[in-house]
Amino acid sequence: MWDEGPLAALTSTQISQEYAQLAGQPGMVAKKVGDAGQALGNDTGKSLDAVYEVPFLEHACMEPMNATAQVTRDGVTIWAPTQNPGGSQATAAKLVGVPPEKVVVNTTMLGGGFGRRGEVDFIIDAVETAKAVGGAPVKVVWTREDDIRHGFYRPATYNHFRARLDAQGQPVAWWHRIVGPGILIQKGRAKAGTIDPAAVSGAADMPYDVPNIEVEWKEKDFGVPVGFWRSVGSSQNAFITESFVDELAHAAGKDPYEYRRALLGKNKRHKTVLETAAQKANWGAPLPAGQARGIAVAFSYGSYSAHVAEVSLTPDGKVRVHRLVCAIDCGIAVNPDQIRAQMEGGAVYALTAALYGQITVDKGRVVQGNFNDYPMLRIGEAPVVETHIVDSSEAPGGLGEPGVPTVAPAVCNALFLLTSKRIRSLPIRAEDLKRA
Numbered sequence: 001m002w003d004e005g006p007l008a009a010l011t012s013t014q015i016s017q018e019y020a021q022l023a024g025q026p027g028m029v030a031k032k033v034g035d036a037g038q039a040l041g042n043d044t045g046k047s048l049d050a051v052y053e054v055p056f057l058e059h060a061c062m063e064p065m066n067a068t069a070q071v072t073r074d075g076v077t078i079w080a081p082t083q084n085p086g087g088s089q090a091t092a093a094k095l096v097g098v099p100p101e102k103v104v105v106n107t108t109m110l111g112g113g114f115g116r117r118g119e120v121d122f123i124i125d126a127v128e129t130a131k132a133v134g135g136a137p138v139k140v141v142w143t144r145e146d147d148i149r150h151g152f153y154r155p156a157t158y159n160h161f162r163a164r165l166d167a168q169g170q171p172v173a174w175w176h177r178i179v180g181p182g183i184l185i186q187k188g189r190a191k192a193g194t195i196d197p198a199a200v201s202g203a204a205d206m207p208y209d210v211p212n213i214e215v216e217w218k219e220k221d222f223g224v225p226v227g228f229w230r231s232v233g234s235s236q237n238a239f240i241t242e243s244f245v246d247e248l249a250h251a252a253g254k255d256p257y258e259y260r261r262a263l264l265g266k267n268k269r270h271k272t273v274l275e276t277a278a279q280k281a282n283w284g285a286p287l288p289a290g291q292a293r294g295i296a297v298a299f300s301y302g303s304y305s306a307h308v309a310e311v312s313l314t315p316d317g318k319v320r321v322h323r324l325v326c327a328i329d330c331g332i333a334v335n336p337d338q339i340r341a342q343m344e345g346g347a348v349y350a351l352t353a354a355l356y357g358q359i360t361v362d363k364g365r366v367v368q369g370n371f372n373d374y375p376m377l378r379i380g381e382a383p384v385v386e387t388h389i390v391d392s393s394e395a396p397g398g399l400g401e402p403g404v405p406t407v408a409p410a411v412c413n414a415l416f417l418l419t420s421k422r423i424r425s426l427p428i429r430a431e432d433l434k435r436a
Contacts, residue, residue: 007223008364012156015222015361016053019158019179023051027177027216028195030204034212039173045166046251050244052161053425054236056359057154057229060374063111064147067126070137075102076127077137081110083118091120092127114349115228119152145369152227153359155180155199157236161244169252171263173212176203176241181221183228192219198228202237202298202405207270208245208263224361230349231401234300238405239354239412239426242296246413247422256413257283257295269329270297272390273306276327280388281308291322294414296406302397303330304390305343309383309410313418317430319355321383321411329390330397336389339399343387346403352377354408358427
């Protein structure tokens, strides 16, 4: 009989409920400026309170996990689409009992990586099998079901926000408590009981000028394997923070672009990409009937990016993104064509997650198993993506990650203008967009 282990009864509903309960308890303070608690208790102005949730996400690389290995008396040879050749070499050496220099890793084209191929579980499969066979090369290819049900998922998190605006609509307090697991802690790369930097990335470094800020993190790990999903903490935290600042703008009766712009006085590079995206998208110009624009800006992996999304709803209530206008400051633009390619790929990846991405757990098992219940964006749904590169003399930043974080909030902020419904949990569901 199989031992189903201590998580045999775990469900997504249980995870969400326990997250909500823990959100009522203090967390570790990741950022503190001024006294947000005192400012929130002030009676003047307007207060806001919101909860945002994001689900577990699988990487769903187009090429499922695979590796080829050969174990001989002379050592180990591996052919694999890996983002972690050094880790693959060390793992194989340990499994076979040879020095690392006796392991050769041939890194092939990835077929999609997104952080998933930084793991070594699929390398272990091939090496262990080749070791058992003895001498002959062995290729192991996972099924799509194995790939989706045995991944290392982007963490699901629960986020409680509170804010207060003064009489002019300016934010005087910003409070954010995050509940969820820590990738670095689970992998032993950060100490339990401390703040996991990946969990608060994109939240603790929120760029807006607010005199009183407090960001907390409450650790809760249910044992679901988590990993580095394209843009990691910023992928969900930019959605959360950029959606909430949009709520502040509308509560203040201000244009969401101008509101952000006024709050970025101390962050010139954020402000520049925000302005560039807005200008290139003709922010404020009329759109066809039934369309709206949303905007978002964020920093991740050494680069600054902003997106404007032009969005409508189809007659059956489905979201249609017509155009994404991206501005990026990645420092010195070494290869402009590569920058555009990465922004386009990031846009498709992020939009797929925003519209469809959700891993759920029932009876300790991942429910989804293939593209029928974990769908990808199809070519007919893809928007036009325009990329505008900000001229910069700063040191080069990243490209693989920064095209992702601002897509979902830009789309959801546009949907609010269309429907008056604020999307506070992903993926976007048609029922969440229906008018009351």
